[in-house]
Amino acid sequence: MFAIDFGKPKNEVVVGIDLGTTNSLVAAMGPSAPYIIPGPDGDPLVPSVVTALPNGDFLVGNPARRALVTHPKLTVYSAKRLMGRGAADIAEERKLLPFKLGEGSESVIQIELGTRTFTPPVISGIILRRLKQNAEEHLGEPVTKAVITVPAYFNDAQRQATKDAGRIAGLEVLRLVNEPTAAALAYGLDKRKEGIVAVYDLGGGTFDISILRLQDGIFEVLATGGDTRLGGDDIDNLMLRVALEDIASEWGEDLSRNQEAVQLLRRAVIEAKHALSVLPRTNIVFEYKERRYARELTRDVFNRLVMPIVERTLAPCRQAMADAGVTPEQIDEVVLVGGSTRVPLLREAVERLFRAKPHCELNPDQVVALGAAVQASILSGQQTDKLLLDVTPLSLGIETMGGLVSRIIQRNSTIPASATESFTTAVEGQTNVLIHVVQGEREMVKDCRSLARFDLKGIDPMPAGFPRSEVRFLIDANGILQVSAREQRTGKEQSVEVKPSYGLSDDQVEAMILESIERAEDDFAERQVREMRVEADNVMQAVEKAKQSDAWFERPEDERERVNRALNELLVVYHGDDHNLIRVKIEALDEATRPLAETIMNTAVNHALKGTKI
Amino acid sequence: MRYYEALGLEPPRLKLDAADLQKRFYARSREWHPDRFSTRPPAEQQTALEMTALINDAFRTLRDPVGRAEYVLSEHGLEASAQRGKDVPADLLEEVLELNMALEEADGEQAARSLAQFEAALAALDGQLAGLFAAWDAAPSPDNLQPVRAALNRRKYIANLVRDARKALETARES
Numbered sequence: 001m002f003a004i005d006f007g008k009p010k011n012e013v014v015v016g017i018d019l020g021t022t023n024s025l026v027a028a029m030g031p032s033a034p035y036i037i038p039g040p041d042g043d044p045l046v047p048s049v050v051t052a053l054p055n056g057d058f059l060v061g062n063p064a065r066r067a068l069v070t071h072p073k074l075t076v077y078s079a080k081r082l083m084g085r086g087a088a089d090i091a092e093e094r095k096l097l098p099f100k101l102g103e104g105s106e107s108v109i110q111i112e113l114g115t116r117t118f119t120p121p122v123i124s125g126i127i128l129r130r131l132k133q134n135a136e137e138h139l140g141e142p143v144t145k146a147v148i149t150v151p152a153y154f155n156d157a158q159r160q161a162t163k164d165a166g167r168i169a170g171l172e173v174l175r176l177v178n179e180p181t182a183a184a185l186a187y188g189l190d191k192r193k194e195g196i197v198a199v200y201d202l203g204g205g206t207f208d209i210s211i212l213r214l215q216d217g218i219f220e221v222l223a224t225g226g227d228t229r230l231g232g233d234d235i236d237n238l239m240l241r242v243a244l245e246d247i248a249s250e251w252g253e254d255l256s257r258n259q260e261a262v263q264l265l266r267r268a269v270i271e272a273k274h275a276l277s278v279l280p281r282t283n284i285v286f287e288y289k290e291r292r293y294a295r296e297l298t299r300d301v302f303n304r305l306v307m308p309i310v311e312r313t314l315a316p317c318r319q320a321m322a323d324a325g326v327t328p329e330q331i332d333e334v335v336l337v338g339g340s341t342r343v344p345l346l347r348e349a350v351e352r353l354f355r356a357k358p359h360c361e362l363n364p365d366q367v368v369a370l371g372a373a374v375q376a377s378i379l380s381g382q383q384t385d386k387l388l389l390d391v392t393p394l395s396l397g398i399e400t401m402g403g404l405v406s407r408i409i410q411r412n413s414t415i416p417a418s419a420t421e422s423f424t425t426a427v428e429g430q431t432n433v434l435i436h437v438v439q440g441e442r443e444m445v446k447d448c449r450s451l452a453r454f455d456l457k458g459i460d461p462m463p464a465g466f467p468r469s470e471v472r473f474l475i476d477a478n479g480i481l482q483v484s485a486r487e488q489r490t491g492k493e494q495s496v497e498v499k500p501s502y503g504l505s506d507d508q509v510e511a512m513i514l515e516s517i518e519r520a521e522d523d524f525a526e527r528q529v530r531e532m533r534v535e536a537d538n539v540m541q542a543v544e545k546a547k548q549s550d551a552w553f554e555r556p557e558d559e560r561e562r563v564n565r566a567l568n569e570l571l572v573v574y575h576g577d578d579h580n581l582i583r584v585k586i587e588a589l590d591e592a593t594r595p596l597a598e599t600i601m602n603t604a605v606n607h608a609l610k611g612t613k614i
Numbered sequence: 615m616r617y618y619e620a621l622g623l624e625p626p627r628l629k630l631d632a633a634d635l636q637k638r639f640y641a642r643s644r645e646w647h648p649d650r651f652s653t654r655p656p657a658e659q660q661t662a663l664e665m666t667a668l669i670n671d672a673f674r675t676l677r678d679p680v681g682r683a684e685y686v687l688s689e690h691g692l693e694a695s696a697q698r699g700k701d702v703p704a705d706l707l708e709e710v711l712e713l714n715m716a717l718e719e720a721d722g723e724q725a726a727r728s729l730a731q732f733e734a735a736l737a738a739l740d741g742q743l744a745g746l747f748a749a750w751d752a753a754p755s756p757d758n759l760q761p762v763r764a765a766l767n768r769r770k771y772i773a774n775l776v777r778d779a780r781k782a783l784e785t786a787r788e789s
Binding site for chain 2: 174175215216218220375378379380381384387388389413414415416417418419474476477
């Protein structure tokens with residue numbers, strides 16, 4: 001009667017996660033449709049903000065967002081903009097993000113929060129862990145597998161950094177899915193049997209455009225394009241700059257170095273931005289140290305401010321259409337994704353460009369996470385009618401003589417994609433060859449993004465030009481490069497050592513994971529103990545109640561003693577932290593009270609049959 | 615030939631139907647895509663990854679008539695580019711000189727004339743290629759492959775001329 005099922009669920013749930021610049025969400029597949037799992041505070045969005053408290057704990061989400069004002073030096077936001085980047089790439093971001101960078105930021109950014117330093121994958125990992133916990137709390141079972149979305153235009157290092165973040169959070173990342181593709185899945189656009197769809201995705205910090213062909217449940221991405229440093233944040237920063245200048249002239253005080261004031265003002269301009277999506281005019285209201293600043297902002301003025309940002313999104317859209325070989329007339333549907341697509345000016349521009357009224361029935365903040373949950377259900381084999389065929393957003397090339405790039409996989413190739421190149425030696429006796437791999441569309445290596453240097457080792461010493469090594473470059477379904485090599489003559493596998501230009505080494509990721517696994521297990525064990533105690537409470541209450549019944553006194557002396565002993569033993573382990581031990585004692589008590597339970601049951605049945613009291 | 619095999623197109627043909635190719639691509643993708651193997655053992659996942667990469671590479675190569683012909687040539691040990699000379703085809707010499715002048719002098723009218731000429735030459739060549747494809751399909755002998763190679767080299771040259779003429783036209787418009 002106290003039976004509890006401890007067996008592992010047969011179909012482990014795979015969640016879908018949108019790890020956003022501004023907000024992150026987790027979703028799961030329901031019986032008929034995907035749904036967002038809210039946090040314990042009821043908010044479907046977990047702001048992508050982390051505060052590293054001095055005591056070693058972290059605030060994540062809404063509490064961290066509030067701490068932006070109280071603890072600006074311990075709080076980090078928009079970490080997604082730093083993923084897979086080095087100090088040299090983020091000059092632009094540095095103007096906007098007031099973080100202190102630690103030593104060794106050349107290949108992986110080190111964010112200093114108080115006395116501690118964190119890499120962007122660890123910050124993202126902390127956010128992912130919170131989403132994982134929210135899902136576990138909601139579903140009542142451990143969650144270890146996830147599909148995580150990334151901007152379609154993310155390069156190899158940014159994708160790898162996202163995958164690392166998942167591992168750090170204790171999640172097996174079954175697939176990285178491009179955000180616009182996930183959105184197309186969420187809209188269930190495959191219900192129209194055939195058509196061409198454009199997905200326009202302007203998020204907090206990134207812009208993507210994807211053109212897809214849909215046919216019988218297949219979502220084939222024809223082309224993708226974008227800008228990984230363009231988003232709603234940029235609108236906020238423009239407004240913030242204008243407001244700061246305005247305040248400086250009005251108050252005679254420059255607040256731009258006062259982090260607390262800047263964060264408060266940032267909130268005020270964001271509120272005004274949101275209001276202008278529905279109202280023709282609004283006020284930016286900012287109060288600080290008993291002074292008040294209020295400025296009316298009309299949509300016209302706002303439009304003039306954001307026009308350059310809207311314009312910047314249109315060129316990648318035209319390029320993507322050209323790459324896909326489609327004209328605006330051939331586009332059947334347009335889908336809008338990302339909170340920034342609520343800006344009316346932007347909707348008009350998109351409608352004009354694609355000559356189609358854009359879809360915005362689904363919440364643009366949630367549609368990517370919902371799509372990720374759909375992809376999760378495809379991967380776990382629950383849906384077999386749909387299939388995503390995505391592409392690599394950037395061409396892959398290798399450095400050749402004179403710093404030129406030889407392209408080996410073109411952008412917009414369906415992934416997985418591969419290319420094989422033959423390499424030889426340049427001098428006699430040479431035993432290794434260094435291969436420099438880059439991503440990008442430019443002719444010169446210096447204008448492309450360095451991805452990694454591969455050291456092809458163990459070549460037999462021979463005259464120059466004699467050895468022949470076949471190197472295979474394979475971009476997997478996550479858009480991440482794998483390289484293997486073999487000696488052409490013998491067919492023997494050759495070892496390839498990878499030196500990534502940006503990002504963490506495997507060992508570094510491993511070290512970060514261990515730490516988080518320990519913590520995660522602590523958390524999980526704690527919850528299991530709590531749950532088991534609740535179970536024990538129920539059992540003990542039931543037994544105490546049974547001991548008040550007539551049936552208790554009908555049982556033999558030794559049996560009653562056995563029950564009391566089992567009850568005591570359960571009480572002894574009750575306050576320990578081993579949930580397994582509590583379970584064992586619950587089961588023992590259950591066993592000891594079985595005859596008593598039967599007697600009570602029989603008495604009840606007899607009463608019912610007789611319909612009388614004894 | 616692996617690419618043809620991967621899409622079930624044996625024996626190899628130079629002339630392929632685009633719609634049929636797409637249908638085969640989708641069918642093979644449904645069968646082999648890594649998404650279908652996510653819950654399978656690692657060895658099967660690796661096979662799915664390799665198979666899908668092959669299917670994708672094959673579709674990407676074969677759907678483009680030029681890429682397809684180059685692939686067939688290389689499978690026969692005939693690198694398309696190996697034979698390509700720097701020499702201007704004699705019958706185009708005059709037109710090429712005119713294009714060079716247009717480029718130098720940013721002459722928009724001349725550039726437009728050159729573009730029209732080279733586009734026409736390209737279209738004519740594509741017609742010729744279709745005939746050569748059919749000839750090889752009917753009798754796939756090395757003798758029937760040599761003219762394909764020659765036509766491809768010429769096509770590549772003219773395609774570059776079209777590109778340069780477009781550039782000349784653009785520069786002329788801007789100046």
